[in-house]
Amino acid sequence: MSDAVLDLSGIEKTYNRGLPSEVGVLRGLDLRVAKGEVVALVAPSGAGKSTLLHIAGLLDTADAGTVAIAGRAMTGLSDRARTEARRREVGFVYQFHHLLPEFTAAENVILPQLANGTARREAEAKAMALLDLVGVAPRAGHRPAALSGGEQQRVAFCRALANRPKLLLADEPTGNLDPETSDRVFATLLKLVRDTGLSALIATHNLDLARRMDRVVRLDAGRII
Numbered sequence: 062m063s064d065a066v067l068d069l070s071g072i073e074k075t076y077n078r079g080l081p082s083e084v085g086v087l088r089g090l091d092l093r094v095a096k097g098e099v100v101a102l103v104a105p106s107g108a109g110k111s112t113l114l115h116i117a118g119l120l121d122t123a124d125a126g127t128v129a130i131a132g133r134a135m136t137g138l139s140d141r142a143r144t145e146a147r148r149r150e151v152g153f154v155y156q157f158h159h160l161l162p163e164f165t166a167a168e169n170v171i172l173p174q175l176a177n178g179t180a181r182r183e184a185e186a187k188a189m190a191l192l193d194l195v196g197v198a199p200r201a202g203h204r205p206a207a208l209s210g211g212e213q214q215r216v217a218f219c220r221a222l223a224n225r226p227k228l229l230l231a232d233e234p235t236g237n238l239d240p241e242t243s244d245r246v247f248a249t250l251l252k253l254v255r256d257t258g259l260s261a262l263i264a265t266h267n268l269d270l271a272r273r274m275d276r277v278v279r280l281d282a283g284r285i286i
């Protein structure tokens with residue numbers, strides 16, 4: 062096995078197989094993300110970017126091909142084992158933050174750690190350290206509604222990283238921010254990923270952002286080109 066943190070090989074995915082509405086989305090897709098590497102995923106709308114991220118993040122399964130994360134084969138696991146592996150190995154960031162509105166910024170970063178069995182004191186310290194790294198520590202006691210869009214998204218980054226995943230998957234992580242804020246918040250995300258030695262696959266339509274990553278790959282006709 063290579064030193065890849067994400068290793069997708071021969072991935073195929075078809076929706077509505079056998080029906081007139083059948084859509085073949087991924088057609089023998091291969092993609093590797095090395096340890097510490099940050100890869101930009103660029104894809105036209107409908108090309109299968111979300112399908113790919115869901116399969117890579119163990120939220121969905123492929124019809125064929127293999128998925129390995131941090132050298133461990135994830136193909137053929139039970140639903141429960143897949144969910145556990147996802148919780149342990151993968152962090153997700155979406156275009157919209159999906160923070161819990163009734164909890165503070167800090168609590169949003171603490172809760173997933175408690176769910177994973179981390180002691181409260183340790184979870185609190187980790188949350189504050191992460192919020193400090195992205196410059197939101199002074200706002201830790203505020204609920205999401207009292208934070209700016211950029212601050213909300215930075216809290217979402219901290220939540221994604223709270224359980225020390227090996228792989229970060231992001232889908233347009235700054236896509237709902239104005240261009241200037243997007244630029245700043247994206248720089249924060251990249252710094253956070255670099256500081257924590259994480260590997261990341263980040264989907265974006267923004268070619269300026271894509272060029273700031275280590276490598277740009279394009280999804281086209283069900284494969285990486």
Ligand SMILES: Nc1ncnc2c1ncn2[C@@H]1O[C@H](COP(=O)(O)OP(=O)(O)OP(=O)(O)O)[C@@H](O)[C@H]1O
Pocket residue numbers: 076077084086104105106107108109110111112113
């Ligand atoms: N559950 C589903 N059932 C049937 N077809 C689906 C399903 N999910 C996605 N598709 C189709 O598969 C193709 C790829 O969808 P996907 O959501 O992966 O695209 P995407 O690249 O993420 O698009 P966008 O950038 O617009 O979000 C699309 O043609 C979509 O209509």
